[in-house]
Amino acid sequence: MGEAMTNQCQARVWTSGGFHSHQCQKPAKVKRDDMFYCRIHDPIEKAKKQKVRDQKWDAEWKAKQASWERSAIEQVFCHGTSTEDIQRLIDGNRPLRTILSEGFTLQRRK
Numbered sequence: 001m002g003e004a005m006t007n008q009c010q011a012r013v014w015t016s017g018g019f020h021s022h023q024c025q026k027p028a029k030v031k032r033d034d035m036f037y038c039r040i041h042d043p044i045e046k047a048k049k050q051k052v053r054d055q056k057w058d059a060e061w062k063a064k065q066a067s068w069e070r071s072a073i074e075q076v077f078c079h080g081t082s083t084e085d086i087q088r089l090i091d092g093n094r095p096l097r098t099i100l101s102e103g104f105t106l107q108r109r110k
């Protein structure tokens, strides 16, 4: 530690076509496992960003799935099922099959 970071980033950069790669031209800012990287190619930073992306994707996917399930439920029970009932049915991470069968039971009781 304490050494001057005058090294060049050692990451390989692929050209836009993806056929060739060359070494990154940026000066290194960090050292990881004896390899030097610029800020962009720092594997720890990249992993952090990837995690944020994954989490965002996950949240978006869950929201999408919830809305699909909701509209599937609404299509089956479009009349006679209150919003509260639908909300209660889709609460928790239960499989759609369970939700639908419970919904039918609910409908039959009316």
Ligand SMILES: [Zn+2]
Binding pocket: 009, 010, 011, 024, 025, 026, 037, 038, 039, 040, 041
């Ligand atoms: Zn780089």
